[in-house]
Amino acid sequence: MTATTTILVTGATGNVGRQVVSQLLAAHPGRVRALTRDPATAALPDGVDVYQGDLADPAALETALKGADAVFLMWPFHDAGPAPAVVDALTWHSGRVVFLSSGAVQEGVAPERQPHPVGRSHARVEQLIERSGLVWTHLRPSTFAANTLWWADQIRAGDVVSGAYGAVPMALLHEADIAAVAVRALTEDGHHRAAYALTGPEVLTQAEQVRVIGEVLGRPLRWRELSREEARQRLLADDGFPDSFVEPLLDGYAAMLDAPPPAVTSTVESVTGAPARTYRSWVADHAADFS
Numbered sequence: 001m002t003a004t005t006t007i008l009v010t011g012a013t014g015n016v017g018r019q020v021v022s023q024l025l026a027a028h029p030g031r032v033r034a035l036t037r038d039p040a041t042a043a044l045p046d047g048v049d050v051y052q053g054d055l056a057d058p059a060a061l062e063t064a065l066k067g068a069d070a071v072f073l074m075w076p077f078h079d080a081g082p083a084p085a086v087v088d089a090l091t092w093h094s095g096r097v098v099f100l101s102s103g104a105v106q107e108g109v110a111p112e113r114q115p116h117p118v119g120r121s122h123a124r125v126e127q128l129i130e131r132s133g134l135v136w137t138h139l140r141p142s143t144f145a146a147n148t149l150w151w152a153d154q155i156r157a158g159d160v161v162s163g164a165y166g167a168v169p170m171a172l173l174h175e176a177d178i179a180a181v182a183v184r185a186l187t188e189d190g191h192h193r194a195a196y197a198l199t200g201p202e203v204l205t206q207a208e209q210v211r212v213i214g215e216v217l218g219r220p221l222r223w224r225e226l227s228r229e230e231a232r233q234r235l236l237a238d239d240g241f242p243d244s245f246v247e248p249l250l251d252g253y254a255a256m257l258d259a260p261p262p263a264v265t266s267t268v269e270s271v272t273g274a275p276a277r278t279y280r281s282w283v284a285d286h287a288a289d290f291s
Contacts, residue, residue, distance in 0.1 A: 005030035006067055007186055008094070010055060011074030012036050012044060015146045016100060019179030020072050020186075021048055028187050035064045055086050065093035070186050074100045078244065080111075080124035087128040096135040098185045100178070101126055103142045103197065104252075116255075117248055126195075135192045137185040142199040142262060145172040145282040148209055150241070155213065155221065155290045162224040164231035165253035166207040169261045171199035174277040174285075177268045184271050191271075199265045201276045209279060216283040217290060228254075 007024060011017040012034030024032045025047055032049065036042045039050040053060020055076060065071070071094050073086075090097050104119035111123035129136045151161045178198060185191040204212065207223035214221030226234070228250055235246045256262075268276040283290075 005069045005187070006033060007031070007070045007072065008033040008035060008051075008064055008068040009072045010035045011072075011076060011100075012048075012050075013042050014074060015144065015175040016178050016182075017072070017074055018044070019176050020182050021045065023176075023179050023183045024186070027183060030069075033064060033068060035061070056082060058085060058089065061086065061089050062093070065089055068094050070094060070096035070098070072098050072100070072182055072186060075122060075125055078117075078121065080121045080128075083125045083128050087125070087132050087134075090129075091132045091134055094134070096186070097129060098137045098139065098182050098191075099126065099129055100182070101138045101140050101195075103140045103199075105138075105140055105195075107195065116252065118252075130193075137191045137193075138195040139178060139181060139185075140195060140197050141178050142173050142197075143170040144178075145174050145200065145279055146286075148172070148213070149286070149289055151210070151213070152290050155217075155219075159214075159219060159221050160224050161210045161221060162226050162230075162234070163206060164226045164228050164250065165257055166223045166225050167205050168253050168256045169203045169205050170209070170256075171201075171203050171262045171264050172209065172279045172282065173198055173200045174279075174282045176285075177272070177276050180272045180274070181268060196267050196271065197265050198267050199262065199276065201264060201278055203261050203264060204279055212280050213283050213290060216280060216287060 009017055009020050012021050013036050021034055025045055034044050034048050034050050035053055037054050039052050051064040071090055102118050102122040104116040105123045111120055111127055114120040114123050126138050154161050210221050210223045235241050236243055
């Protein structure tokens, strides 16, 4: 892509979106736009053209898309209902889209037959993008390392993290690695029609993740196992956690416990040239968030 390329980043104030914005500014000679609900509090870097709005606001999306050559698309909805209108707008204004999909999407399975609700919604968006005529790349990340920030309040309060399914194994992924792959797909050729399965370089159970956090912080943290019902009540009482996601989360953990351990991929390294960051590295980058 040329130096005059303009790239729009949706979800620009999220964990991944911020990294995409920063890495584009560092590596991309064109213009970077960001779509955010509240530009006044976005705290995005200098040099970014900030547009107010979100994907649920068609007029704002149209404004942000005018003149954009490529789009990083983060899907903020719990279903694919708004997807036809969003994809139509992308097709009308842009030529390339990198979609932050989900590792829950199973390859070769129709959207309506995907076993997980997150997989169903993201597979439907993928399908619409693939039929649109856009140059597309799908990113299917494994579990975000940033999800473990859910434990920050417990860690600040003591040395015990309580939860269900402590033996669930995960290949935790640093948001900077997701962004690095996205930036390559946004700014280079050779990624069209690729669906990249992204993982971290190691598999750790939830209990092991807590141990790693403790080692990085220099504290003796430990995991305390809760029953599913105890964990359900704790999550429902958490005002920061959406009630509608409690059962899907616990169902997902139960399924992951019964399934084979997740496979680790080398996709991050093959696309970017650098190995995926470890979970320990992610904790060190976010140590202040646990203190």
